Amino acid sequence: MYERKVLPFYMTYPLPMYYQEEDAIMRDLEYLQQMYPMQAKKYQKMISGILDKLDYEGSMIYDEYPDKWQIYRLSRDISDRIKREEEKEQKEVESPPEKWEWLGDLVQILLCYEIYKRRHDMKRGILRF
Numbered sequence: 076m077y078e079r080k081v082l083p084f085y086m087t088y089p090l091p092m093y094y095q096e097e098d099a100i101m102r103d104l105e106y107l108q109q110m111y112p113m114q115a116k117k118y119q120k121m122i123s124g125i126l127d128k129l130d131y132e133g134s135m136i137y138d139e140y141p142d143k144w145q146i147y148r149l150s151r152d153i154s155d156r157i158k159r160e161e162e163k164e165q166k167e168v169e170s171p172p173e174k175w176e177w178l179g180d181l182v183q184i185l186l187c188y189e190i191y192k193r194r195h196d197m198k199r200g201i202l203r204f
Contacts, residue, residue: 101195108188118182122153122189136190146190150183157182 111119129136135145158175 101192104188104192115181115185118157119185119189121157122182122185125149125153125156126186126189126193130193136193141190146186147183150186151179153186154179154182 108116108119126136135141154175157178
């Protein structure tokens with residue numbers, strides 16, 4: 076004889092569990108970002124400030140598939156800004172080129188992490204794209 080199984084209430088609507096998992100992922104990411112080296116933390120704050128200006132409805136950071144070229148261009152602009160500010164602070168006559176060769180990659184990685192955090196921010200809903 077066929078018995079009908081009744082699902083518990085918490086299993087009929089699994090979306091609240093999704094929110095809890097997403098919240099745990101974001102807390103974990105923020106905790107790991109606290110362990111960044113001092114320079115990376117400094118750059119992360121600068122990137123966050125720049126993305127605050129790009130944080131609006133319809134922004135390219137909330138596109139379903141962000142354009143790789145736009146992300147690259149934004150990271151290059153941020154890298155140039157960091158170089159100008161650090162050279163202004165240090166007032167060095169000549170800085171070695173190998174000092175800046177890793178900066179573009181680091182900024183691009185930090186930028187992608189910051190965009191990920193903003194796209195998955197729980198204050199705005201499930202996903203913004």
